[in-house]
Amino acid sequence: MTTQALTTAHWAGLAQVHKFGGTSLADAGRFRAVAAIVQQHCATPEQCWLVVSAPGKTTDQLCQLLDMAARGEALEPVLAEVQHSLTTLVQQSLTEPEQSDVLAQLQQWLALLPELAQAGRAADVLALGESVSALLLSRLLRQLGLAADWLDSRQFLTVDGQQVRWDQSEQDLQALCQPGIRVVTGFIGRDLAGNSLTLGRNGSDYSATILGRLVQAEQVTIWTDVDAIYSGDPRRLPAAVPYQQVSWRQACLLAELGNPVLHARTLSPLHNSQTKLLVRSSFEPERSGCHILPDADCLASFVTDLHDMVLLSMHQLHGLNASWLANALHQPVIALPQSCDAHVWLLPARVADEAVQLLARHQVHAVHDTSRYYAVAWLKPAQVQQADLPADVAACVKRLAPAHRYQNHELAIWLFDQELSAVNLAQLHQCCTQPRPEIQLIVAGTGNVGAEFLRLLPGHQQRCHSHALRLAVLFNSRQMVFEPDNGLELAQQMQQGRPLDQKALLAEIAQLKGPKVLIDLTPSQQLAEQYPAFIEAGCHLISANKQGVTLPEAEYQAILDRLDQQQLHWYSTTTAGAGLPVQRALQELHSAGDQVRRISGIFSGTLSWLLCQYDGSSAFSDLLLQARELGYTEPDPREDLSGRDVQRKLLVLARTMGCSLELDDIALEPLLPESLAGDSWQAFWQQRAEFDALMQAAWQQAQQQGLQLRYVGELSLTEAGVQARVRLVQVPASDPLAAILPCDNVFVIESDWYQELPLVIKGPGAGRTVTAGGVHADLAQLCQQLPAAAYSSRLS
Numbered sequence: 122m123t124t125q126a127l128t129t130a131h132w133a134g135l136a137q138v139h140k141f142g143g144t145s146l147a148d149a150g151r152f153r154a155v156a157a158i159v160q161q162h163c164a165t166p167e168q169c170w171l172v173v174s175a176p177g178k179t180t181d182q183l184c185q186l187l188d189m190a191a192r193g194e195a196l197e198p199v200l201a202e203v204q205h206s207l208t209t210l211v212q213q214s215l216t217e218p219e220q221s222d223v224l225a226q227l228q229q230w231l232a233l234l235p236e237l238a239q240a241g242r243a244a245d246v247l248a249l250g251e252s253v254s255a256l257l258l259s260r261l262l263r264q265l266g267l268a269a270d271w272l273d274s275r276q277f278l279t280v281d282g283q284q285v286r287w288d289q290s291e292q293d294l295q296a297l298c299q300p301g302i303r304v305v306t307g308f309i310g311r312d313l314a315g316n317s318l319t320l321g322r323n324g325s326d327y328s329a330t331i332l333g334r335l336v337q338a339e340q341v342t343i344w345t346d347v348d349a350i351y352s353g354d355p356r357r358l359p360a361a362v363p364y365q366q367v368s369w370r371q372a373c374l375l376a377e378l379g380n381p382v383l384h385a386r387t388l389s390p391l392h393n394s395q396t397k398l399l400v401r402s403s404f405e406p407e408r409s410g411c412h413i414l415p416d417a418d419c420l421a422s423f424v425t426d427l428h429d430m431v432l433l434s435m436h437q438l439h440g441l442n443a444s445w446l447a448n449a450l451h452q453p454v455i456a457l458p459q460s461c462d463a464h465v466w467l468l469p470a471r472v473a474d475e476a477v478q479l480l481a482r483h484q485v486h487a488v489h490d491t492s493r494y495y496a497v498a499w500l501k502p503a504q505v506q507q508a509d510l511p512a513d514v515a516a517c518v519k520r521l522a523p524a525h526r527y528q529n530h531e532l533a534i535w536l537f538d539q540e541l542s543a544v545n546l547a548q549l550h551q552c553c554t555q556p557r558p559e560i561q562l563i564v565a566g567t568g569n570v571g572a573e574f575l576r577l578l579p580g581h582q583q584r585c586h587s588h589a590l591r592l593a594v595l596f597n598s599r600q601m602v603f604e605p606d607n608g609l610e611l612a613q614q615m616q617q618g619r620p621l622d623q624k625a626l627l628a629e630i631a632q633l634k635g636p637k638v639l640i641d642l643t644p645s646q647q648l649a650e651q652y653p654a655f656i657e658a659g660c661h662l663i664s665a666n667k668q669g670v671t672l673p674e675a676e677y678q679a680i681l682d683r684l685d686q687q688q689l690h691w692y693s694t695t696t697a698g699a700g701l702p703v704q705r706a707l708q709e710l711h712s713a714g715d716q717v718r719r720i721s722g723i724f725s726g727t728l729s730w731l732l733c734q735y736d737g738s739s740a741f742s743d744l745l746l747q748a749r750e751l752g753y754t755e756p757d758p759r760e761d762l763s764g765r766d767v768q769r770k771l772l773v774l775a776r777t778m779g780c781s782l783e784l785d786d787i788a789l790e791p792l793l794p795e796s797l798a799g800d801s802w803q804a805f806w807q808q809r810a811e812f813d814a815l816m817q818a819a820w821q822q823a824q825q826q827g828l829q830l831r832y833v834g835e836l837s838l839t840e841a842g843v844q845a846r847v848r849l850v851q852v853p854a855s856d857p858l859a860a861i862l863p864c865d866n867v868f869v870i871e872s873d874w875y876q877e878l879p880l881v882i883k884g885p886g887a888g889r890t891v892t893a894g895g896v897h898a899d900l901a902q903l904c905q906q907l908p909a910a911a912y913s914s915r916l917s
């Protein structure tokens with residue numbers, strides 16, 4: 122392998138760091154599972170960094186070895202154990218010739234252990250575990266055909282006391298780097314004199330975020346044995362909610378409260394950086410994991426309980442703080458919100474004396490209370506970060522009668538003389554974490570927009586203050602899944618389903634409690650025709666599907682009537698202009714008392730692109746082919762040229778304005794005249810010259826008058842009635858229809874209030890993210906429309 126210096130610029134913003142802990146590397150089977158994850162996630166080896174812990178219990182065994190050496194005991198039994206487990210691991214993981222190679226290296230390392238242990242060189246002894254993992258994983262990856270090598274972090278990671286020497290470490294790392302995947306030892310580093318050190322037990326998460334900062338990683342993924350951060354300890358609170366998003370601030374507070382998933386020092390290197398942090402399960406790699414998001418307005422809510430705690434009070438802190446003590450003791454130390462000038466910290470009773478002594482050494486006089494408490498801490502969600510507790514939480518706490526209570530805007534802590542019963546703790550957890558009423562989402566469609574909608578869902582779930590958005594049903598034309606698990610990749614969610622059965626589907630939906638909404642992200646006419654049955658089952662409607670809003674007038678009206686009778690709503694923002702809020706603007710003007718007179722616009726991104734690009738220099742059909750290759754057109758581009766899609770969108774707008782109209786009432790002049798369209802794409806292609814000549818002539822004519830070609834839908838509302846048509850027009854450069862970017866949609870609204878200058882809404886009118894985003898905007902609107910939920914009243 123050639124060694125070549127790479128600079129940080131090579132990775133900046135691109136590098137991926139993946140960290141695998143001891144449980145993820147406990148045996149040969151786990152090593153193979155990790156290698157499979159790496160294969161899947163490290164498509165570009167140059168950008169891929171792995172950080173590994175010691176396999177399974179290796180560090181524990183090595184600690185034991187050190188203890189025995191300190192006591193002067195015979196080391197052979199433990200040495201034999203270490204040797205046996207690591208040798209077996211290597212033998213079961215690798216084939217020849219790598220196996221012999223790695224075993225030889227392992228023997229050399231093991232031979233050094235007794236001397237190192239007896240000399241008390243703890244870090245050098247402990248380093249064995251991480252070194253074996255890194256060497257073994259790199260060889261296993263090579264066997265799988267990936268370029269990989271291991272890197273001993275003691276060659277670059279320099280730590281002075283508790284402080285990482287960032288500049289020096291970065292320089293040394295750069296000098297070392299080879300191409301390919303680098304498997305780096307976690308947990309260990311070196312001091313200023315070059316001696317080995319460790320970052321403390323469980324320190325390799327910290328190694329991963331340090332490395333993330335050194336290589337300016339795009340993302341650091343901590344692969345562990347959980348795929349979410351739970352609202353409470355799931356072993357004792359079965360109703361604990363798994364969160365797929367937690368804000369950075371909440372993660373820090375959780376770490377201070379002793380939550381084991383992420384430690385405070387793990388978070389510190391990435392604070393205020395661009396690097397994303399993600400926790401995933403190596404046991405369930407198909408799950409998408411939990412993102413730690415910067416400054417997210419996070420609705421996650423956590424209840425943590427702590428046993429056997431005491432209060433420590435001080436008058437002067439001399440610059441020390443609770444995190445300093447927590448770091449020194451490796452225990453949670455929580456500064457309690459206080460109003461008087463004494464400082465009160467909560468910490469485990471078993472370290473109270475040690476804490477007093479430690480503080481005394483820093484001239485801080487501390488006294489600890491003799492009472493022991495059982496503490497429950499509530500880390501509040503963003504929407505209740507206020508001085509008073511929400512009414513139902515306050516009522517629950519009052520009933521439980523804590524001995525002391527403390528709270529600020531982020532945290533409430535209650536101290537009890539005795540441990541709460543499981544039932545009481547569960548109740549407290551319940552009212553702290555699930556205060557929002559549910560709305561049941563029935564999502565139809567798992568294509569582009571469906572997948573994107575589901576990807577955006579966790580974020581919306583956390584942001585939605587009024588409702589818990591519950592994904593109740595997911596179906597497509599083949600399959601249906603009840604209570605899908607949105608933590609899984611979409612394909613896997615669907616695998617858990619059963620064949621679509623319309624009757625069973627509707628029966629299931631009918632018995633869902635509370636408000637529910639059918640979110641139609643399909644292009645299916647058949648589904649649109651079934652809207653009445655969904656309404657019967659109690660569903661509000663959100664459609665990205667154009668078929669429903671363009672059904673024949675009688676059917677369309679029947680749907681509206683039924684919705685009305687049942688006081689249900691229908692949103693369809695994305696059926697025209699994708700996420701552009703055109704219908705919303707029209708509705709708002711109308712309800713405010715304005716009178717819309719005319720709407721015109723460009724509603725087809727494809728035709729917008731074609732006519733913006735066309736400059737007469739080459740054949741129009743060549744451009745069409747190019748658009749098709751870029752994926753801008755329907756599979757058969759004649760569909761776009763027919764103008765039917767523009768016609769449908771104009772109908773949507775007309776109906777939004779309350780006009781009763783059929784599709785055929787809209788005069789349509791296709792861009793490609795029917796006589797030239799041919800029976801098939803091939804037939805058209807053979808005779809395209811005629812169409813090209815037509816376009817060329819139209820372009821030249823416009824050009825001579827200094828005008829531009831646009832394919833436009835127009836709707837005029839006059840006393841005499843409604844006039845609607847779709848056609849190719851010529852517009853001056855100053856017209857809002859001219860000043861657009863190639864893929865833009867534009868909607869020009871003229872009204873009593875917008876007479877001289879029209880109201881113009883412009884932007885991309887297609888694309889999966891803007892469409893799925895528009896559907897979420899509809900969902901947010903629906904939630905606002907629903908009768909005020911019990912919870913929202915207490916926010917005021």
Ligand code: ASP
Binds near residue numbers: 250321325
């Ligand atoms: N192997 C070390 C330990 O067991 C470091 C780590 O796993 O994070 O503490």
Ligand code: MG
Binds near residue numbers: 704895
């Ligand atoms: Mg729209």
